[in-house]
Amino acid sequence: MASTWGAYAGRLLAELGADVVVVEPPGGHFTRTYGPFAGDRAHPDRSLWWWFYNSSKRSVVLDLEGADGRDHFRQLVGAADIVLEGELPGRLADAGLDHADFAGSRPELIWTSVTSHGRASPRSSEPWTDLTMMAASGVAWMNGYDDHSLPPMRGRGYHALQIAGVHAAMATLTALAYRDVSGVGQHVDVSAFAAGNVTTEYGTVLHLVAGQTAQRQTGRHAAVQPTMEVQVRAADGRYVTTGFPPQEAKDFQVLLAWLDELGLRESCPEVFFLEIGIERGGINVARDFDDPEVVAIFAAVRTALVHVATHLPAVEFFEGAQQRDLQCGIVYSPEEAFENHHFVARGFQVPVAHEELGRVVRYPGAPFQMGASPWGIRRRPPLVGEHTAEVLGEWPEGPCITLPPHVRSGGG
Amino acid sequence: MTPTSRSNRGGRRREAGAGPTALGHLTICDLSGQLAGAGATRYLAAFGARVIRVEDPVRQGRWDIIRGVMPHVDERRGIELGGGFNNHNVEKLGVTINLRSERGKDLLRRLVEVSDVVTENFAAGVMARMGFSYEDLRSIREDIIYVSNSGFGHSGPYSTYKTFGPVVQAACGLTFGVGAPDAAPAGWGFSYMDHMGANLMVVALLAAVAHRNRTGEGQWVDMSCTEAGLGLTGPDLLDYTVNDRPLRRPGRPDSNHSDQPPMAPHGIYPTCEEDRWVAIACRDDRDWAAFAGVCGEPWVAEPGYTTVAGRLAGEADIDRYVAGWTSGRSRRAVAGALSAAGVPAAAVALPEDRIDHDADSDAWGLYPLAHHPEIGSVRVDGVPAHLSETDWHIERGAPLLGQHNREVFCELIGLGEDEFSALAREGVF
Known part of the structure; x- marks a missing residue:
């Protein structure tokens, strides 16, 4: 069923090859009103938000307020392996269309509900948005600037929905793995709030283990005590990240040679400490954090990297560092990464024909490359109700589930 | 409420040993670590998969940089006492194998023989150089599922580049999307792509299991964490490919505001x-x-x-x-x-x-108590999904180095007592 919380999970399953039919109300689901729009013309079939989260699905429009719509919904559920929905708790039950209404006759059915706080929580009936969920679940607390007069930050890209969505896909596939060996389906209850909660890495662990609170910092991990800056503005004004500075003598030598190559040795007094670091055969800052010389060498390595970064365009710094086996990074914008020669070489740009617009649109490609059962965009995102007649004619009145042979034969 | 008074509510619908597990039929030979890999196999272990974490006895598992490091529950320090490692490796078994030796490689081959899945998140090429490419693994077990998670994948100009979470999310456009208008990127204050990389690794792995269940065929999954991340930048990317509107433009990223759908305040x-x-x-x-x-x-x-x-x-x-x-x-x-x-x-x-102060986290059992032989009892991340018939269960903390060598090598693989002792003497584990 079309939803905000479940849309990404449905797309993941569709692009793994499932026949995903997205059920929408008459006129189309409200997320079709989310822009941006193709050509900036607002229209339910031109929503790029809809496109992004609904590629590879087919669309069926059903009016669940009416008897016919409910009958057709029962037909679809009756034939499905999996139901994935993000409805407010109670809405489907009121219509007699909830998991409990089907579980008796369809014990092998997998039914995944994605809500803000889980089906049993009263908070799941309240309105939530990506922003308020990022705030409530603790993700936003982790992101922001050294300057704490600026607020914590969420990220662009509807990550609360994507975090909940990927967990819905994981849990659904877990239930499927169990059904493959047992023939038994079940209900899967996914909470977006819980999903955000377990997606803060050290934010949670620091508190659970040591009762400490991570504080946000610019361009690097939130930490209890301020840590060294790692994000640097390169010579062309774009940003790079020096990462965690290297500690081995060979890396110090590489860095010295790079400074020489660029004619930067003279302007970099930290060279002195790099040379000491080489004489010492490298450092171990985690072990020797109370040795002032080790700390000075560690800081000098970072300063030397910053010195190189500020004298080179961002891409030259990033590729130059990595070619020297130094683990540095670059802050690409999404479109820069998308057009980058590495991503292009791996086929990440996927052309999808939008014949209704007479054009081909490039989509982001596979999150992972699978050798035998490849990920793929099966079809462009559906127009409102494009496949209603097709699917209702095609899906039988009765189960057509795809249990593996050993389960069908009663083994396993 | 003190941690020890908390009940292990994550498993409230399935106590240990009570009823079936979702993934108890799967055995995972897990060479992965940190969070990007360990986070994936921890999820599988919570649903009952037998996850056997393979670590290097020579370096005491230090390839996983999280092992032994902060945060700590008290003043004690050591390779077994890292709080993050404990959190990321609950419910797993731990073995050690020295893969520099031929005997060690033989032992890993025997482990692969009894495994459904091999997981790893080394830099591209490391497994192949050790003699465990997909073709090698397949020659050991024809239907093996092999899941790799690396920064840039196993092909392409950046395939040799080394990454960790912050480098991944910077290179794929996610860091750029967090910040005030026209300001330096604020970025993510944690390794977001370690989480999402691990999550998508689970999706790929379970999809491969479903494929194997239907066809008998295994496969290799080459996951590039930067590609996974670029796919999470959302409709902004289509705004670029469809409307030629890049996100690098004046007034952006302005990520606390809502361009779409338009909302104010x-x-x-x-x-x-x-x-x-x-x-x-x-x-x-x-x-x-x-x-x-x-x-x-x-x-x-x-x-x-x-x-x-x-x-x-x-x-x-x-x-x-x-x-x-x-x-x-x-x-x-x-x-x-x-x-x-x-x-x-x-x-x-x-x-x-x-x-600590949220009714929904409590009711969900979101932070179950895990018991570690040296760290003690400490709460850990739970799982944000509850399954009505085969729910997750987290009770056991991360394994000590080689804690389950005997259990795995003798009981699972079937080494005899003499062979086990001989290999131990030779320093194979």
Whole structure:
């Protein structure tokens, strides 16, 4: 069923090859009103938000307020392996269309509900948005600037929905793995709030283990005590990240040679400490954090990297560092990464024909490359109700589930 | 409530040994680590998969940089005492194998023979150089599922580049998307792509299991964490490919505002408490009217603000007014009053708010207690999904180095006592 919380999970399953039919109300689901729009013309079939989260699905429009719509919904559920929905708790039950209404006759059915706080929580009936969920679940607390007069930050890209969505896909596939060996389906209850909660890495662990609170910092991990800056503005004004500075003598030598190559040795007094670091055969800052010389060498390595970064365009710094086996990074914008020669070489740009617009649109490609059962965009995102007649004619009145042979034969 | 008084509610629907597990039929030979790999196999282990974590005895498992490092529960330090490692490796078995030796490689081959899946997140090429490419693994077990998670994947110009979470999320466009307008990127204050990489690794792995169940065929999954991350940048990327509108443009990323769907006010605002914040999202004119009713300050009566277009045009002013209003109140008071009026609003939760003082986290059993032989009992991350028939269960902490050598090598693989002792003497594990 079309939803905000479940849309990404449905797309993941569709692009793994499932026949995903997205059920929408008459006129189309409200997320079709989310822009941006193709050509900036607002229209339910031109929503790029809809496109992004609904590629590879087919669309069926059903009016669940009416008897016919409910009958057709029962037909679809009756034939499905999996139901994935993000409805407010109670809405489907009121219509007699909830998991409990089907579980008796369809014990092998997998039914995944994605809500803000889980089906049993009263908070799941309240309105939530990506922003308020990022705030409530603790993700936003982790992101922001050294300057704490600026607020914590969420990220662009509807990550609360994507975090909940990927967990819905994981849990659904877990239930499927169990059904493959047992023939038994079940209900899967996914909470977006819980999903955000377990997606803060050290934010949670620091508190659970040591009762400490991570504080946000610019361009690097939130930490209890301020840590060294790692994000640097390169010579062309774009940003790079020096990462965690290297500690081995060979890396110090590489860095010295790079400074020489660029004619930067003279302007970099930290060279002195790099040379000491080489004489010492490298450092171990985690072990020797109370040795002032080790700390000075560690800081000098970072300063030397910053010195190189500020004298080179961002891409030259990033590729130059990595070619020297130094683990540095670059802050690409999404479109820069998308057009980058590495991503292009791996086929990440996927052309999808939008014949209704007479054009081909490039989509982001596979999150992972699978050798035998490849990920793929099966079809462009559906127009409102494009496949209603097709699917209702095609899906039988009765189960057509795809249990593996050993389960069908009663083994396993 | 102290950690030890907390019941292990994550497993409330399935106590240990009570009823079937979802993934108890799967054995995972797990060479992965940190969070990007370990986070994936921890999920499988919580649903009952037999996850056997293989570590290097020579370096005491230090390839996983999280092993032994902070945070710690007390003043003790050591390779077994890292709090993050314990969190990321619950419910796994731990073995050690020295893969520099031929005997060690033989032992790993015997482990692969009895495994459904091999997982790893080394830099590209490491496994092949050790003699465990997909073709090698397949020659050991024809239907093996082999899942690799690396920064840039196993092909392409950047395939040899080395990464960790912050480098991955910077290179794939995610870091760029977090920040104030026209400012330096704020980025993610944690390894977001370690989490999402691990999550997508689970999706790929279970999809491969489903494929094997239907065809008998195994496969190799080459996951590039940067590609996985670029796929999470959302509709902004299509705005570029369809409308030629790059995200690197003036006024962006402005990530606390909502370009789409257009909402105003929409942001994170200060409160009367130092560095405490509240998020507010007025989705439409009805939310605005409700907000205006709760706020009640004179400025909300500005006629231009009754439409979303008008509010967007005056967004800078509105943000200032809203901040002025919230600055005199606590985050809970603002969030409570607006939520009660039907306007999406939430306090920006500190870890203690959502972990220790939240009815939903409690009811969910979101932070179960795990027991580690040396660290002791400590709460860990739970799983944000409950399965009605085969729910997850987390009770056992991370394994000690080689803790389960005997159990795995003798009982699972079938080494005899003499062979086990001989290999131990030779330093194979």
